[in-house]
């Protein structure tokens with residue numbers, strides 16, 4: 001009973017929030033172009049369904065493409081930083097500096113280089129999401145216990161062997177934990193770029209709706225973004241759990 | 257005949273800027289015969305772990321030389337097995353696969369590991385049985401208690417039949433009962449295989465219970481200041497008057513070292 005209640009809680013909470021929202025809008029007579037009622041947002045969602053779906057699809061494709069690039073390059077960079085002291089020393093400050101630049105400031109540069117639309121969106125998604133992946137993989141490699149390194153090195157293990165047998169598996173939980181952060185960040189990156197420089201995608205749809213004072217559609221867009229974000233986070237949370245059950249030491253499946 | 261391990265007038269400085277450089281060992285001299293079981297005791301920070309790293313070739317001396325099995329140690333030597341206070345098992349491998357890890361790395365086993373896997377597994381299972389972990393091979397290390405993990409860690413240290421076993425406070429984190437069970441396990445393994453053992457410990461009872469010779473290390477920079485033979489027959493009784501007297505003697509010796 002308690003467990004059922006627990007898993008129903010998010011839904012109950014959202015339903016409660018929507019109800020309060022609806023009642024407040026009606027009660028205080030807030031006009032729909034300032035804060036649309038949930039029921040009006042739902043209406044906008046239904047009437048504009050195909051436009052929303054088409055644009056969401058564009059956003060999704062860009063996000064996933066940027067994310068895949070970030071996974072590959074971020075993991076490689078993380079391995080390089082985590083396994084070589086020299087590369088770490090050279091690259092880490094650069095990365096920190098780079099990461100503190102707000103990515104929205106980079107979008108105009110991409111537009112100059114690549115025009116508007118898909119390419120800058122993918123690149124922005126990539127840029128905002130590769131950093132946590134690289135840092136996490138590097139952290140995982142750096143946390144290999146010194147005693148274990150002693151055991152392996154005394155046996156004559158080469159750097160590559162240590163990386164494959166210990167370093168990479170050790171960094172897997174960090175890697176998978178970073179994926180769920182990275183996918184949501186990639187999503188944010190795509191939408192930022194779309195709002196600035198695109199003629200399609202959910203970000204563009206919301207900008208266009210704003211220009212038309214179609215506030216219900218803007219809110220419908222926000223809901224779609226939230227839903228996609230949650231779904232992608234959930235997918236990678238499940239992947240994480242499957243891949244690194246051993247990192248959760250004991251609590252759960254395998255104890256017996 | 258040369259001793260099996262010969263540490264002669266060794267000094268080691270850990271590098272560091274200016275005053276941060278640490279002189280861990282100075283003029284340390286120690287010889288160990290083949291098959292001997294020795295303990296090294298001394299105040300914390302006196303360089304006991306450093307000494308083991310020198311013997312295994314993980315660090316090279318700043319001055320002096322280390323000879324193991326008639327060879328000057330100039331790089332890590334794979335005839336050693338090691339175990340520490342922290343059992344450091346790989347949590348994604350089963351206990352059995354953890355124990356097999358050294359064989360995947362050290363030659364000549366690594367080259368024929370795949371082909372001979374079956375016989376290696378048998379060997380690992382026999383070791384597991386010897387340390388009282390029969391049937392636990394396919395558990396993950398995090399499913400084992402601390403004492404069981406330490407038993408597994410001993411198996412991993414011994415699987416490639418090292419001639420020299422280096423133990424760095426291996427029982428330091430265990431409760432008293434488990435610790436004494438493991439003393440018996442280690443003693444039995446040693447009696448059966450007769451590898452050479454260097455046991456670093458701060459537990460004098462442990463040193464006197466297990467070792468045939470106890471070396472006392474001065475405070476940092478460390479060197480061996482006293483060596484005491486333990487001639488009591490096995491299995492030893494830690495409440496016997498001779499035993500207690502010996503522990504007290506060592507204790508007073510160390511107190512003196514610390515005060516000086």
Ligand SMILES: Nc1ncnc2c1ncn2[C@@H]1O[C@H](COP(=O)(O)OP(=O)(O)O)[C@@H](O)[C@H]1O
Pocket residue numbers: 270271278279280299300301302303304305306307476
């Ligand atoms: N990798 C290292 N770098 C710098 N100093 C170290 C390092 N390892 C140990 N030391 C220093 O060397 C001294 C001896 O250390 P250690 O051999 O670990 O002592 P023990 O094992 O007897 O407690 C200590 O002062 C310690 O701080």
Ligand SMILES: [Mg+2]
Pocket residue numbers: 304305306424
């Ligand atoms: Mg130590």
